Amino acid sequence: MLKINSFPLLFLKRTVYHVIKSINESPTLYSIPTARISSGRMQAWIIYYYGDNQQFTLSDSIQxxxxxSPKDVLIKVLSSSINRIDIRRREGYGGKLIETYQSMKNILQLGGNQLNKxxxxxxxxxxxxxxxxxxxxKVTKFNVGDKVYGALNVTRQEASALPLVSLTSWYAIRKFSGFNEENALGKRALxxxxxxxxxxxxxxxxKNLGMEITALCSPNSFDYIGELGARDTVNYREKDWLVELSRKPKYDIIFDxxxxxxYSFELMSSLLNRGGTFVTIVTPIFRNVDKYGLVSGLSRTAYEASKQTLYGWSNGVNYRWAFYTADGKVLNEIKRLIEQNKLKIKLDSKRFSFENIPQAISYVENGHATGKVVINYSSFR
Structure with a gap:
């Protein structure tokens, strides 16, 4: 059973030890992760080049x-999970933008002496x-021995699968689409x-907001998604899935x-009620910067955002790109929902050890996973 202390995790990495900077209940990671500890060193799966899983190297020399900082905490990792963004980052997604950010940070911190390192x-x-x-x-809200992220009725494996997906969902629905307990009851969601x-x-x-949900997914997930709260399910593999959706009452939110x-936003916007919102967590920012460079990529992204927004306005609907940030208050709300049995985390039945992280990533990449895939660190205890 986990002790109840929760905090937001931003850009967290699989490891036995992480350093987290704790600021106003919103610590953010700034250091590196890993696994087996020996003489101040840890093992870590690292890549030196973008590409496929062949790029992974197991290093024994990570410090x-x-x-x-007086606001830092050092965390011993018990379990971690894989997200699809890990696969995209391995392939180089967002590399140019992140490299530019790191270089600018390096100029400020190191005087520009290690720009390419x-x-x-x-x-x-x-x-x-x-x-x-x-x-x-200066860390006062957390103590040595606290298990984080934690909730009373979840296992450590479930807890490790929770932060990114819950923050992403919460921000998309509440922050960017504006739905809450006061205005969501009876509204329709796709x-x-x-x-x-x-x-x-x-x-x-x-579902917890009282919305009527239509789920677009594969047929082998219909029963499961229905149990979670979807009223209708539509098979995206069928050629006429859009026709089927168009025959249903229109929606107040489409969450992609x-x-x-x-599909395209122009296509999906026809399914929205006037004043409805199309919100997506898949944005072209990293892709455009990777392809066109920083200036041209950001310019193209701004153009695409403006184009979609103006199209939405002209048709009486809203278009949003959703992002999340470290937010301890939100994770405490998520923790409360879990403890009230209003939120469940789906884990894939297959588990992987630290030594098999590349295989776990391939498992997710090839579409075999149902729910979150968890990495177990018990062999390092």
Missing amino acids: IPIIL LQFPIILGRDFCGEIVRKGP LIGASGGVGHIATQLL TVGPRF
Whole structure:
């Protein structure tokens, strides 16, 4: 059973130790992760080049992070999970934008002496559950021995699968679409990719707001998504799925978790009520910067955003790109929903150890996973 302390995790990486900076209940990761500890060193799966899983190298020489700031905490990781963004980052997604950010940060912190040394090696990962083993003198809300992220009735594996997908769903529905307990009851929602990591959390959050949900997903997920709260299910593999949706009453929110692989915003906007919102978590920012460079990529992104927004306005609907940020208050709300049995985390039945992280990523990449895939660190205890 986990102790109740929760905090937001931003760009978290699979490891036995992480250093987290704790600021106003919103710590953010700034150091590196790993696994087996020996003489101040840890193992870590790293990549030196973008590509496929052949790029992974198991390193034995990563230094254990140290407390550098009075607001830092050092966390021993107990479990972690894989997100699809890990696969995209391995392939180079967002590399140019992140490299530019790191270079600018380096100019400010290091005087520009190591501009090209921060991009590689890369250690992938976002979510974990762990135990605080050290903390700086100004950390007052957390103590050594606290298990974070935690909730009373979830396992450590479920906790490690929770932060990214729950923050993403919450921000898309509440912050960017503006739905809450006061205005959502009885409204209609279409969820694209309902059975995925973000999708299955979003289904439950929408249900908890009293919304009527139509789930667009594969037929093998119909029963499961129905149990989570979807009233209708539509098979996206059928050629006439859009026709089927168009025969139903229109929606107040369309939440896209997979991106425009087989539809366009212009197409989907016809399914919205006037004043409705189309919100997507798949944005072209990283893709455009990777393809066109920083200036041209950001310019193209601004053009695409303006084009979609203006199209939406002209048709009486809203178009939103959703992002999340570290938010301890939101994760405490998520924790409360879990403890009230109003939110459940779906884990894939297959588990992987730290030594098999590349295989776990392939498992997710090839579409075999149902729910979140968890990495177990018990062999390092």
